[in-house]
Amino acid sequence: MEHARVKEILNRNKSGGNVVIKGWLKTARHSKGFSFLEVSDGSCFSGIQVVAGEGLDNYDTEIKKLLTGCAVSVSGELVDSPGQGQKYEIKAEKIAVVGLVDSDYPLQKKRHTYEFLRTIAHLRPRTNSFGAVFRVRNAASKAVHHFFQERGFVYLHSPIITASDCEGAGEMFKVTTLDLKAPPRDEAGKIDYKQDFFGREAHLTVSGQLEAEIAAMALSNVYTFGPTFRAENSNTSRHLAEFWMIEPEMAFCDIRGDMDLAESFLKYVLQSVLNDCPDDMQFFNDRIDNTVLATMESIIKTPFERITYTEAVDILLKSGKTFEYPVTWGCDLQSEHERYLTEDHIKRPVIVTDYPKTIKAFYMYLNDDDKTVRAMDVLVPKVGEIIGGSQREDRKDILLKRIGELNLNEKDYWWYIDLRRYGSVPHAGFGLGFERIVQFMTGMGNIRDVIPFPRVPGYAEF
């Protein structure tokens, strides 16, 4: 008899019949003559209570000794539970002990700190919190693909190793097979990367955007969703050295279409997670952050505010608030500014557009004022910037001028410039850190707790 998942059993509309489940004990309560075992298989937030009586042939030898964490296979009858707190329970007819635990099993029935659980990342998926996090992460991931697939976007696998050092977004990890103790040198005494694996310097990708633009110029609408690496020495609750990024790119699209896509994307993913993981989301709302459900629902319902950078600066100047970093037109918006805009002033997500060209990347579309570019940042309460995007500069002469102004080397961008020579069209896209959105939905304070195995400066265990 094939075994059932706990989720399916709990969703049944009536008890009765024989079931087989396999899972791990969340807790075991032993009394004289019988035991209650709560078995979880990760299929949903809740486990199911198993009642084991002393009539079982291995009751004295095995069942009585079961501890939290033991793996079991249970077959029995699904019955209505007379106790409080659960609809059904399983009256065990046979319990096979599949895997015992040593007595130093670190997970207990009480609350653990997230700091401690990070040190046992191989066991933390078994906790309520992390089970819920990973199910929500999965649901969000599924929603990302569904959203784009339903709209005819092509999933593009952009490279993880890149030899172009022109991506320009942050510090990169080097990829090499050279002997670091004695690398080959050229005549000037510099490391000779011609002898390296790729015949040139190579790095882990910091963005798939430029490759996504290539694909968009043929397939019209594409998206990437893959691992991304930043070698920055960032020690914060919002940064990882390895994270997952989503980058859609649309041909024949301007900044307005980009904003529309970003807004419907966020709403879609949030709604999908609410639909797929109601119990997990209820848990986050009850135990982690009692505003997550209300915030998500209001984001889904309310149109996002849209303001320009210039308007944002005005709002900040007129706010009467003193910020640690003073606001002037031309400065980059700091976390405190973004938070004031989205949390205090507008009180919902806001898309800020048309930033000064001096604080944005070379590839963003230059406005007619010659001062601002068609960039857009989506700011949400609590997290701040969750999406950053832009309409891309599709005019070759202006792109070349911008590359010159920023003292970049045209040669490094030869293929990117080529795209502006061969059938160039207006196009736009954005980037989104996947963990940021999972953080936002779950209310988890530290980004290290929404990815199974976090990589941060000084730490890559597991």
Added chain:
RNA sequence: UCCGCCUUAGCUCAGCAGGCAGAGCAAGUGGCUGUUAACCACUGGGUCGCUGGUUCGAGUCCAGCAGGCGGAGCCA
């Protein structure tokens, strides 16, 4: 990288005025016929982060280092 706080049993934490190292949970043993972080009793469990200093005496005071956390910068 900068600023601040923290580090005592497997976990969460007390401890003070510088004078024998504590509790709850977990684990072990026993008890209990419906539990829900079950309950009751008993037992075992410690390099008080590391190094140095002050002192008759340091978990406690001082310095340095390491690790963790929070905030900031960089950024998604």
